Amino acid sequence: MCGLCGVLMSEHWAEEGTGRRARGFRVVLLNRVLAHYGLTLSDWAGSVYTLRDAKGRSAVVTEIGSLWSEAEKLAGRPLDPLDPALLAALG
Amino acid sequence: MGKTPVTLVTGFLGSGKTTLIARLLAHPDMGATAVIVNELGEVGIDHHLLRRVDERTVLLASGCVCCTLRGDLADELRDLDNRRARGEIPAFERVVVETTGLADPAPIVYTLAAEPVVRHHYVLDGIVATVDARAGLVEPESVKQVAVADVVVVTKVDVAEADGIGTAVRGLNPAAEIVEAVFGDIEPSRLFSRPERDLRELKFEERPHTEIQPFCLIFDEQLDWTAFGIWLTMLLQARGADLLRVKGLLDVGGEGPLLLNGVQHVVHPPEHLDAWPDDDHRSRLVFVGRNLEREAVARSLLAFNAASL
Numbered sequence: 001m002c003g004l005c006g007v008l009m010s011e012h013w014a015e016e017g018t019g020r021r022a023r024g025f026r027v028v029l030l031n032r033v034l035a036h037y038g039l040t041l042s043d044w045a046g047s048v049y050t051l052r053d054a055k056g057r058s059a060v061v062t063e064i065g066s067l068w069s070e071a072e073k074l075a076g077r078p079l080d081p082l083d084p085a086l087l088a089a090l091g
Numbered sequence: 092m093g094k095t096p097v098t099l100v101t102g103f104l105g106s107g108k109t110t111l112i113a114r115l116l117a118h119p120d121m122g123a124t125a126v127i128v129n130e131l132g133e134v135g136i137d138h139h140l141l142r143r144v145d146e147r148t149v150l151l152a153s154g155c156v157c158c159t160l161r162g163d164l165a166d167e168l169r170d171l172d173n174r175r176a177r178g179e180i181p182a183f184e185r186v187v188v189e190t191t192g193l194a195d196p197a198p199i200v201y202t203l204a205a206e207p208v209v210r211h212h213y214v215l216d217g218i219v220a221t222v223d224a225r226a227g228l229v230e231p232e233s234v235k236q237v238a239v240a241d242v243v244v245v246t247k248v249d250v251a252e253a254d255g256i257g258t259a260v261r262g263l264n265p266a267a268e269i270v271e272a273v274f275g276d277i278e279p280s281r282l283f284s285r286p287e288r289d290l291r292e293l294k295f296e297e298r299p300h301t302e303i304q305p306f307c308l309i310f311d312e313q314l315d316w317t318a319f320g321i322w323l324t325m326l327l328q329a330r331g332a333d334l335l336r337v338k339g340l341l342d343v344g345g346e347g348p349l350l351l352n353g354v355q356h357v358v359h360p361p362e363h364l365d366a367w368p369d370d371d372h373r374s375r376l377v378f379v380g381r382n383l384e385r386e387a388v389a390r391s392l393l394a395f396n397a398a399s400l
Contacts, residue, residue, distance in 0.1 A: 013358045014320030025399075026317050032398050033321065064320065068328035081325040082387045087394040 012063040020046055030067070036089040037075040041067075094214040095172070097186045098283055099199055102221030103233040104192030107246035107275065111221055112189055114275030121279050125149070125171050125183040127164065129191050161198060164188070165206040172212045185283065186213065193232050196220075196239050197335075197355040204357045215359065217241035219282050220267075224251035228259045238303055238335045238379050239354050242268045242282055249273040265293040265305050266338050266377050287350065289368060290340055290375050303335065306385040308392070310374040316343040318399035322392055323358065331356040333383055339376040340364075348372070 015023070027043050034041055034051075042050050044060075051070055052058045059070040072079050080086070102108045109128075115121050127149045149167050174180045190199065196218050203215050220233075220240035224247050228234055237243055243260045245253045248271045257269055266288060270281050295307055319341065327334060332355065339351035347364040378388065 012324075013360050014324050016360055022317060026321065029318055029321055029399055033325070033395075064324050068325050072328070078329060079325060080329040081322055081395065082329070082384075082391045087391060090394045090398045 012065045014064050026064070030064075032090060033081075033086070034071060036086050037071065037077075037079060039071055039074055094212060095184065095186060096216035096284065097168075097188060097203060097213050098216045099188050099190060099196050099218045100221070101190045101194055101196050101218060101236045101240070102192065102244075102246075103223070103226070103230050103236070106192065106221040106223040106226065106233070107244070107272070108189050108192070108221050111219075111244060111246070111272065111275035111277070112187060115187075115277070115279055115282070118279050121185075123182060123184040125180075125186045127167055127171075127186065127188045129164075129189060129194070161202045164199065165202055165209050168203075168209050168213055172208075185216070195232070195235055197235075197357070200239075200354045200357050204359065216283060217285065218354070219244060221246050222256055222260065224248050224253045224256050224271075227256055228263065234263065234303065235335070237267070238264050240264060240267050242270060242285070244277065244282070245269060245271045246275075247273070261294070263303060263305065264336065264379050265295055265307075266290065266336070266379070290338065290377055293377065302381050303379065304381075304383070304385075305377065305379045306383075306388075308376045308378070308385070308389050310342075310376075310393075312396070313342050313344050314374050314392075314396055315399035316341075316349070318395045319343070319392070322395035323353075326388075326391070327353075327356050327358070330380075330383065333381040334378065335381060336379040337376065339374065341374045341376070342372050348374075351376070 023043060023046060027041055027049070030041050038054050040052050044050050049061045049067060050058055051061060051067065051074060053074045057074060059074060061067045061070050068079055100108050100112055112126065116124060116126070125148070149171070168186070171180070171183070171186070175182055188199065190196065200215060200218070202209065203213060204210055218240045219242045220236040221244045222228060222233065222237060224245050228237060237260055243264070245256050245260070253271050260267060260269055268281070268285065268288065270277060290307070293307060295305060335355060337351065337353040340348045341351060343349050345363055347366045350362040350364055352359045
């Protein structure tokens with residue numbers, strides 16, 4: 001449980017055993033992907049992520065596993081890592 | 092006390108699951124085993140066929156454990172653990188869950204991985220799928236069960252040739268171990284607590300005109316673990332229903348490789364191995380996917396990895 005906000009924390013396999021520095025790098029990389037969909041992500045106190053779209057709508061996510069479904073809702077379309085347009089944007 | 096290993100025994104109707112488990116339970120090494128049997132009918136029969144009715148044998152009847160009874164499975168696992176801790180039942184060191192013939196193993200794996208108390212006390216040891224050598228791999232449920240299995244037991248090889256079915260299983264899931272059985276006669280060590288298979292030994296053959304295709308990706312470059320985690324979680328959200336199985340040995344920059352193992356949406360906590368088995372330190376990933384293109388998956392992973400540089 002996060003002492004500040006009461007969010008029940010769960011360790012996701014992709015986030016296990018990694019420290020604050022790795023978490024910061026993860027946010028940087030995630031933003032490179034999410035930018036293609038007009039979304040931005042910020043870390044809140046190292047405990048949760050806040051996802052925002054250009055219209056100012058936001059969602060709080062606790063771990064990377066639930067990030068993508070929230071991002072799909074805000075983007076209003078599926079987010080597919082195999083999409084050539086996304087890969088071109090990453091390149 | 093460590094986590095108790097759980098083995099799922101799945102397989103189509105009449106493919107020999109109960110015979111296999113009954114035989115295994117009679118083995119001296121299998122005494123400390125709790126069994127959860129799931130049947131669709133109103134009146135359970137299979138648990139009687141196991142010929143061991145004690146407090147460690149639990150029947151989940153009138154529903155399927157992969158859909159309506161998933162909560163019941165979690166309840167039973169918690170209850171077994173509590174009763175063991177209180178000394179109310181004989182101690183057990185292993186749990187075998189026999190699914191119905193129509194079950195999809197993936198949601199059961201999800202229950203084991205996601206339910207907080209269950210995941211604290213239990214760990215998935217593996218998925219064993221039985222296939223009747225006579226009936227073959229025809230039913231879609233059976234195909235799915237074999238596609239996600241760690242071990243495939245080809246049964247009834249006394250009355251039918253196993254060669255054809257072995258080829259079909261290898262084509263569908265090259266990472267699975269295949270063992271043949273007559274009346275469930277198998278050494279437990281071939282099914283339980285097995286060492287990981289060396290993914291380099293696997294052979295992949297093109298399966299024309301089939302939705303489910305296994306493939307292997309090999310990467311010369313080191314993979315960034317953060318980028319990999321982002322990529323795979325995004326892929327699982329987008330294509331999880333079609334990504335039946337993923338296994339990998341990854342070079343993420345440590346002394347040894349990182350072992351990855353996933354069943355559909357569920358990825359088990361990755362394990363860092365102390366050392367590589369030999370001088371070949373290239374990452375390798377095995378996928379069993381439905382309508383997934385090998386080149387598209389490889390291109391995507393490399394693009395995510397390059398974005399981390």
